[in-house]
Amino acid sequence: MQNITLKKLAEILGLSVPTVSRALNDSYEISEETKEKVRELAKKLNYQPNPFAASLRKNKSKTIGLVVPELSNYFFTQITTGVEKICNEHDYHLIICSSNESAEKEASIIYNLTSGKVDGILLSTAAEANNTEHINRILQKKIPLVQFDRVIENLPVSSVTSNDFGSAYEATIKLLDDGNRKIAFLKYRNELTNIEKRLNGYLQALDEKGFADKALIVDMSYDEETNIQEIKKLITEKKPEVIFCSVSLLATNTYDVCKDLGLAIPEDIKVIAYSNTPTARHLNPPLSTISKSAFEMGVKATELLFEQIRQKGEPEIKKLHVGSKVTYRESSE
Template sequence: MNHVTIKTLAKQLKLSPGTISKALRDSHEISAATKKRVLDLVHKLNYVPNPYASSLRKRKSKTIAVVLPEVADSFFSLAINGIESVAQEKGYHVLIYLTHEKFTKEQAILEDFNSGRVDGILLSISRETTNSRHIQQLQSTGVPVVLFDRVAEDVVSGKVTTDDFDSGYKATRHLLENGCRHIVFLSISNSLAISNKRMQGYKKALSEYPNQTSSVMLCSDNAAGDVKALKKLMGKKKRPDGIVVSVEKLAITAYHACQELGLNIPGDVKVIAFSNLATAFLLNPSLTTVTQPAFEMGKRAASLLFRTLEKKGDASLRETIILPSTLTIRQSTSGA
């Protein structure tokens, strides 16, 4: 119960705390014999140095923060795995925070990091985030931030994203090539860069085809409401014949709406979604997806952060990594 500190060891071994500390850090000024005595007792007493005392003294916490909109989504689950894998390897600890897509929460969370709680931050901004003073404020105090997936364009920092414009283009073009001429784009935000880039790709593809109509539907965080709105849209006489779902969770919304309307996928409507769902190929019908390398993105983002933590060179701070997404064609967009 009475916890063991460096002093406990010092007393038992009749050494000074400083000596113990040096022995533990394998300092050259401590004899091999003493080191062994120390290590033996450490093992016997299950002594583990208090990280907070150490952090205080060294001004390093050996921990990073991961700030996410939520973790319901497959993408973020996989990303966390990637992040954790490199953090564990580097001996860092990972604090996790969810903004639940709220800007004010994101602000409050980041503000706390002015305390020195973490050495660096991995951030994917909330849907509501339109300005990034809170991020810049943190950077100005010397805390490195790496943005991933949902990045803020006006922040200069390490960034890891996928080729969102191209993916949006490819996804849309795939629908066009399969005969769609009225394609809806389901979005979760009209401020998020990731959303806009995908949409720009969508528009670019559309612009290359004549005789098509487009429409963009902005979804909320209310699944039932989204289904209702989409049903209304899809229930019209001149309804869309293709849907580009720009974010994973809306894929279910789209299927749900079509199912309730009795619309056949891909017969009546073709659906393609940005998604990391492991079950995509098992859906009814199997879902054509644009898949992001989520685990890899987490790894890359974490690696980038650790590189800037290890070197004091601010060079890597500006590095932007863009990974390719992959289009996997399945039944939901199959021609005729």
């Protein structure tokens, strides 16, 4: 079968190649009558555009890079689904990369993406990331960049985050209003800005009610066995009424520790956690959660990135937010 090209369509129609190309791209410069003729012939002859040639002509790769801290985390799976949806709508390819919480790997990924050809980058930083050198490389190359969820503050970069401070504050106020006084906070990975905001929301609520006790804040690490021992020590020595987990993994650890100690949830101790995992409602007892609109975050971040890709000159910096939802279940009643 003969390969139908733009040139061939132009020859048959007696038009120039640029005119046929503009007609197929719905250009305002071309009359509706001409557009219809071009479309009908293209359909009849089964014309298939060459996306790679089009990308070269426009100096676009039709590809964006997505960098997440971990692919196994259900929250980032939801985000990726949202990103893919918008990429598909724009007929873009998506390169998905995981830093595995390593700052070194994140920097390497960014170097590779900026050395190759991507039209934009979506980035959620690794827990260990503590400098901006690799991000400066993106900015220096003038590659559109949007941060999401975990962001490095004070950078001239657009971002999409959730109200971690407000949701932690709301949940803590509710716990206090229910009569709880000794509310412990398990703080995961000190380097993460979103965890710091959750801690500050928790502290603000306690301070307003006059119950702030920093002895009930426990730093957690990446090592699960160490965290289990720290939770066990907290429960046996400080005897909190509630444990507020800054990430879902710590809630699982807390449930395991309570089982080992023979403690019943919520009769002996209550638990609430930040979690997007659908299994939370199936735990015994069902876990009270603060969840973020991960899919919406992925959609908004990608839409924002495409805005920047379309813009000429310096991009407008936007700071967008998605909502959080507190769902109270049996574990905190």
